[in-house]
């Protein structure tokens with residue numbers, strides 16, 4: 001296996017503000033440099049650990065290449081193979097050393113999942129569902145006694161973890177779970193219900209379960225449930241389109257007695273626990289996607305060089321070269337964002353949920369484009385099961401469905417960003433009154449708002465990327481500055497036009513989300529390219545080219561989305577959807 005591409009390593013001091021979100025600032029028209037520049041570095045300890053681990057992962061998984069393919073067909077992972085994963089320490093990646101884990105940072109963890117994904121996505125999922133979501137709640141919310149009791153066995157893989165939220169009636173609408181936990185006189189809880197599509201459901205010994213508790217403190221509570229307790233069972237392995245050997249089952253609870261000490265976090269705060277786990281875990285999914293893309297680029301490049309048509313290698317044809325370049329750009333952009341977000345989490349940032357959601361949406365869609373194009377380069381071969389492309393396409397498809405569908409995440413990104421714009425609008429209302437009570441505070445708020453509006457309408461003044469960017473990158477910086485102002489402007493206008501009704505304007509929200517996605521991903525790429533230039537890295541020249549390419553594509557998309565706020569075919573879309581949904585079928589024919 002080829003040498004892994006290193007994540008940028010330029011040593012530079014971090015100016016990160018832990019209490020700020022770069023994306024929320026974008027909605028206010030600001031490029032918050034402190035949280036974007038310089039591009040973060042991998043911790044030295046992680047670099048050393050990765051140096052030791054990545055080769056062994058390659059050796060272990062490459063030796064089982066044919067078996068991995070067979071297990072995908074058969075849809076199972078043999079226990080002996082899972083034992084191999086245990087022996088390599090892959091269940092203890094992010095568990096603290098005092099509990100027997102390897103204590104990797106999120107950045108290094110995402111990099112490990114990238115390595116496993118190059119071989120087999122189901123392997124990444126077995127490890128990833130365990131660490132990213134299955135036992136993440138225990139790490140984030142568990143008390144000392146719970147950690148001491150479970151973490152050592154989770155680190156060794158004696159216990160594999162699963163995250164049990166989804167139910168037949170509660171998918172995207174996760175708050176509507178029906179699994180119920182009733183408080184008993186002795187302080188324990190009686191748990192009843194069924195979860196569906198639970199990754200690791202059939203092999204887990206440790207379940208993080210979310211149940212309705214209807215207490216005065218809140219409607220949902222998280223519990224730690226041991227798989228071997230009376231009343232806990234799981235269904236058969238689901239027969240899936242992709243990630244076929246990863247265990248996916250129902251998990252049922254019939255009068256399960258859960259002791260009071262197994263409440264995870266506070267009673268009634270289960271929804272918060274669930275969302276924090278999903279936010280924190282998203283870099284695992286993103287890291288896996290990046291690793292898959294790197295492998296697809298390797299495979300497709302080789303295929304393009306080897307395959308001869310019209311007397312030439314197909315790698316000489318523009319339409320093939322275009323695909324290779326786009327795959328590389330998608331991978332570089334996804335990697336730049338995923339490792340930026342991992343850095344936020346590792347540094348203790350308080351508010352990174354929008355950045356995490358953006359990195360998940362972008363990386364999951366990027367790998368699907370990449371898998372599609374790699375298969376297209378291989379063409380007939382790509383369609384054959386004998387080659388790996390169709391498996392990559394099948395495996396990648398899940399990434400925009402689970403851990404929050406990309407539709408729900410786009411709505412979340414837009415609405416959360418707009419919330420801050422909305423608060424700034426109500427601040428203005430309040431400020432008008434404040435002028436009479438507290439003039440300095442009141443004028444202060446109005447002053448900065450007026451300056452921002454002026455800057456948005458004229459493009460003069462306001463916040464700018466103040467740092468001197470590498471000369472070639474200055475033009476990219478200027479485009480992102482312009483569109484940060486545009487994002488603030490269209491957000492402001494949308495809020496004024498729709499008020500609270502904005503939540504129902506999904507076409508508008510999607511455009512706003514997509515502008516913020518292009519801005520954040522573009523700025524991560526810009527930061528990374530700039531840091532490579534500052535470090536005189538040999539890859540800096542190509543990184544600048546990738547940065548320019550991303551900016552050019554993003555600018556076209558952002559322009560379309562900004563214009564689409566005024567001129568669009570939304571009414572036609574609504575009309576056709578209403579008509580077809582009403583009929584239930586396509587009404588035309590050519591006969």
Ligand SMILES: Cc1cc2nc3c(=O)[nH]c(=O)nc-3n(C[C@H](O)[C@H](O)[C@H](O)COP(=O)(O)OP(=O)(O)OC[C@H]3O[C@@H](n4cnc5c(N)ncnc54)[C@H](O)[C@@H]3O)c2cc1C
Nearest residue numbers: 163164165166171172173197198199401402403405407408
């Ligand atoms: C292989 C696999 C593994 C999984 N692993 C786990 C796991 O380990 N633990 C776990 O708890 N869950 C797991 N899930 C469940 C997964 O998280 C859900 O499938 C996902 O949340 C979406 O729910 P749903 O499939 O019910 O889709 P639905 O919520 O029914 O959505 C259907 C479609 O409608 C869209 N939609 C829904 N609501 C809105 C809205 N308000 N606005 C616009 N569009 C909307 C969705 O984006 C989607 O396109 C897994 C699923 C699969 C397939």
